[in-house]
Amino acid sequence: MSAFVIAVPAKGRLQENAESYFARAGLKLVKPRGAREYRGTVAGLPEIEVAFLSASEIAQQLSQGAVHFGITGEDLIRESIPHADDKVVLLHGLGFGYATVVVAVPQAWIDVRSMADLDDVATAFRLENDRRMRVATKYVNLTRAFFAQHGIIDYRIVESAGATEGAPAAGTAELIVDITTTGTTLQANALKIVEDGIMLRSQANLVAARRADWTPAAREIARVMLDRIAATDRAASFREMRTRFPGCDKTLLTEAREKYGVETPFGGPTSSGMLTLHCPPDQVHALATFLRAHGAASVVVGPLDYVFACENPLFDRLEAAL
Ligand SMILES: Nc1ncnc2c1ncn2[C@@H]1O[C@H](COP(=O)(O)OP(=O)(O)OP(=O)(O)O)[C@@H](O)[C@H]1O
Ligand SMILES: O=P(O)(O)OC[C@H]1O[C@H](OP(=O)(O)OP(=O)(O)O)[C@H](O)[C@@H]1O
Ligand SMILES: [Mg+2]
Incomplete structure (x- = not known):
């Protein structure tokens, strides 16, 4: 491993925003050998190695400590890392990649407004049909935990790889758990959000891996990066x-x-x-x-580009956690 590895989304919704976020903080990502190269650096900071990965791979790498920092969605962290807080530190919400993980049911289910209503329906469904109602989702772990919190046991998860919102109409599930941003996809599929069925409000986060190799050199690089990021954020709020x-x-x-x-x-x-x-x-x-x-x-x-202060609250948070 290099002195310091940071994993950045290489494609998908978070990529562009992540790159411009770093650039604003004076951390310009450099892909040295053409656009297809998946390892890069940061201009002026050659000790940093940049790994360009998908958002879900970044969550994995963070969990294993294979990278020091990563940018990914909190939803992916919470879903794919059991006991996430023991493995990673969510240092900072980045203000993009907003998505809400929700429980959604057909709009035609007029009796279902709350999770308690859903629990009643689940029980009735089982008695009537002699099978459990199916929940289509790729957020299997988040769903299990959330349904357990609400005491719902009469359900079964159908893992969905994509186009989850189509499952009820297709007859492959009764309801879904998925992310929504504008609500357009839910609406288009005649689904509605269960009122207290908001499982997680997610956004892209700067995440640190507890198990990475935190040598003094790595800590020093983290300090420099977090100083720039904090200065950029302070500047943006004034x-x-x-x-x-x-x-x-x-x-x-x-x-x-x-x-x-x-x-x-x-x-x-x-x-x-x-x-x-x-x-x-x-x-x-x-x-x-x-x-x-x-x-x-x-x-x-x-406008202000940077407001540097003596304090480095993000680095303090990291140090306190390591
Ligand atoms: N409307 C949205 N739809 C999907 N993901 C979104 C949306 N808004 C924000 N995100 C966030 O983007 C991240 C997922 O990004 P993306 O789909 O590019 O990653 P991925 O799942 O690793 O890639 P892929 O699905 O191609 O393997 C999640 O953290 C998610 O919360
Ligand atoms: O509330 P909205 O603004 O409509 O956005 C939410 C939709 O966007 C995402 O799908 P994506 O386009 O990434 O497709 P995928 O889930 O099949 O990868 C997500 O899985 C939802 O389906
Ligand atoms: Mg996707």
């Missing part, structure tokens, strides 16, 4: 606002902090009244109005 006005004092700043969630990375105004504020994006207009109402002649606003 806009920088600059202004200069004599009327700015401590009371005004306190009010700005309390009302608008503003941070003052460089403290209060300078002797000439220059002030730099970091403001949540959705408060920019309100704060600009507030500042001018208190005497600021002009306020300039711009």
Whole structure:
């Protein structure tokens, strides 16, 4: 194994987002020998080896500790790694790859709104048909755990490799467990989500493998990567606002902090009244109005690429877990 291996989705829904996420964090993925090469590096950080794999393979590799970091969906982690929290650390939700794992039944089942209703139907189904109702899914482990939590035992899982939503209409299952994002596929197949049947809200995560070879060199690379990622995230949650006005004092700043969630990375105004504020994006207009109402002649606003701080909370989380 190289000093540090990170597994990144090579295809599918997470690929593009994962690559641009890293690029934004100053971690540009390089595929050295053409697009078909499945091992790459990170520009300027040759100690890092990038393994391009499918999202489900990444969950496997993380579980075995064959890579240090990986990007994959939480749904795949929870489904494919028994006792996932003993094997991996979910360091950070990345804000893409959103999908919800749900229990869905035919819309025609008007009596079934909750999991408790489903339990009643399951029992009745067994008595009437002399067999158990079938649940089509590829989330076999998540389904077993969730149904057990709800005390449902009269069912049987039919493993589905794809087009799961079609199973009830095709007559191969009575209901399904699958992921949904927009709900379009469920709707198109005349299925509805059971109200308390939301099993997991998943998104792409940066995941660390506990069993990887965490040498001092590997930890150092992780520290550098996580520092860049944290700086990128901090930057994304603020806009920088600059202004200069004599009327700015401590009371005004306190009010700005309390009302608008503003941070003052460089403290209060300078002797000439220059002030730099970091403001949540959705408060920019309100704060600009507030500042001018208190005497600021002009306020300039711009995006931030990075906000580096002394703290490295993601690395702290990793170290605490290893
Ligand atoms: N609408 C969606 N449909 C499918 N997966 C989605 C969706 N939105 C987000 N994802 C996430 O993408 C990941 C699956 O990606 P993908 O299907 O590319 O991987 P895979 O299953 O490893 O690939 P393949 O099915 O080609 O073997 C899951 O974590 C899933 O939650
Ligand atoms: O709620 P929606 O926005 O409609 O998206 C959900 C659908 O997308 C995925 O299928 P995908 O296209 O990946 O096909 P597959 O499951 O057969 O691989 C998923 O398995 C659902 O079927
Ligand atoms: Mg898929």
